[in-house]
Amino acid sequence: MAKIKGTVVIDTEECKGCGLCIGACPQHVLELSNDVNNKGYHFSFMKNPDKFMKDPDECIGCSNCATVCPDACISVYRLKI
Amino acid sequence: MDTNKLTQQDIIRQGEQVYKRPKLLLDNTMHYCPGCSHGVVHRLVAEVIEELGIQEKTIGVCPVGCSVFAYNYIDIDWQEASHGRAPAVATGISRVNPDKFVFTYQGDGDLASIGAAEIMHACNRGENIAVIFINNAIYGMTGGQMAPTTLLGQVTATTPKGRNVERNGYPLKITELIAQLPGTSYVTRQSVETSVSVRKCKTAIKKAFKNALAKKGTSFVEVVSTCNSGWKMSPVKANKWMEENMFPFYPVGDLKDGDKADPALYSKKN
Ligand SMILES: Cc1ncc(C[n+]2csc(CCOP(=O)(O)OP(=O)(O)O)c2C)c(N)n1
Numbered sequence: 001m002a003k004i005k006g007t008v009v010i011d012t013e014e015c016k017g018c019g020l021c022i023g024a025c026p027q028h029v030l031e032l033s034n035d036v037n038n039k040g041y042h043f044s045f046m047k048n049p050d051k052f053m054k055d056p057d058e059c060i061g062c063s064n065c066a067t068v069c070p071d072a073c074i075s076v077y078r079l080k081i
Numbered sequence: 082m083d084t085n086k087l088t089q090q091d092i093i094r095q096g097e098q099v100y101k102r103p104k105l106l107l108d109n110t111m112h113y114c115p116g117c118s119h120g121v122v123h124r125l126v127a128e129v130i131e132e133l134g135i136q137e138k139t140i141g142v143c144p145v146g147c148s149v150f151a152y153n154y155i156d157i158d159w160q161e162a163s164h165g166r167a168p169a170v171a172t173g174i175s176r177v178n179p180d181k182f183v184f185t186y187q188g189d190g191d192l193a194s195i196g197a198a199e200i201m202h203a204c205n206r207g208e209n210i211a212v213i214f215i216n217n218a219i220y221g222m223t224g225g226q227m228a229p230t231t232l233l234g235q236v237t238a239t240t241p242k243g244r245n246v247e248r249n250g251y252p253l254k255i256t257e258l259i260a261q262l263p264g265t266s267y268v269t270r271q272s273v274e275t276s277v278s279v280r281k282c283k284t285a286i287k288k289a290f291k292n293a294l295a296k297k298g299t300s301f302v303e304v305v306s307t308c309n310s311g312w313k314m315s316p317v318k319a320n321k322w323m324e325e326n327m328f329p330f331y332p333v334g335d336l337k338d339g340d341k342a343d344p345a346l347y348s349k350k351n
């Protein structure tokens with residue numbers, strides 16, 4: 001059966017750390033960083049993106065995070081394998 | 082392919098980009114607070130205009146309110162209006178330029194209080210425009226004062242003990258009033274707190290824009306929204322508060338979907 005692998009790229013400098021994408025993710029692959037960006041926000045990021053490829057909770061590229069993002073700073077990619 | 086060895090770069094390079102920032106959204110960082118519904122709706126407006134291919138013929142009218150700077154964010158022609166007057170300004174623009182598509186983008190303070198007359202008459206005349214109405218139940222820009230749409234009991238800067246019916250009157254369901262007007266063809270209430278609601282809201286905005294392009298009278302899309310700064314909550318908590326408190330009073334869904342009223346029903350008999 002074809003499987004989908006997804007990933008997201010977050011523009012961490014544009015992110016304002018509202019956290020809405022984190023709640024929208026069905027796979028719980030996003031979290032807020034301890035670090036801050038140049039605007040001073042704790043930005044959202046995909047924790048160890050390569051590790052998540054192997055995790056059961058990996059990104060499925062559903063775009064839910066990007067859909068709720070008020071700052072349009074998330075790009076989503078999908079690969080059929 | 083050994084999927085365990087796939088890296089993020091492999092997916093980006095070999096895969097397909099299923100979501101990207103709309104081209105019409107300019108690079109300027111929006112001045113909105115983190116988690117503000119305005120940002121999501123701006124993105125949807127940009128996506129819809131891009132998908133309909135009407136960038137060159139679209140003229141937006143900005144209100145006074147937090148979205149006063151909308152012209153800095155979406156790459157179309159804009160006209161700023163004074164507080165509440167966007168529907169009157171849009172009327173002029175669309176009548177002088179019938180080949181253009183004109184929409185207003187207004188907050189609840191702008192549309193339902195100072196501009197209540199303008200929106201009522203534009204909708205009653207059935208101007209061929211679309212209206213995006215951001216109802217966050219508060220005057221966001223000026224520091225969170227009570228709006229006509231503020232719920233009873235809701236705490237704002239000017240109702241520190243909660244809105245009280247004796248002192249402040251009832252919250253105004255202006256979208257229900259607008260649905261009664263013969264000039265409107267499509268009146269709907271949407272929200273943007275989940276990915277499902279965002280997708281539905283986008284469909285509604287697209288329908289409203291298509292109606293205006295087809296000269297079907299006024300189309301009106303209310304978006305029940307959050308103002309987490311004004312409400313003094315986190316963005317996530319504001320969404321939850323909206324679901325629990327706003328949705329029972331402002332239920333999401335279509336109020337009207339069809340055509341303007343038949344003029345025969347409004348004409349003298351002989
Ligand atoms: C004629 C006039 N009266 C009052 C104001 C002050 N004012 C600016 S924004 C605003 C309310 C905006 O609230 P809303 O339309 O709900 O927009 P939001 O900021 O909540 O998106 C007011 C009263 C003004 N700019 N002009």
Ligand SMILES: [Mg+2]
Pocket residue numbers: 188189190215216217218219220221228
């Ligand atoms: Mg408001």
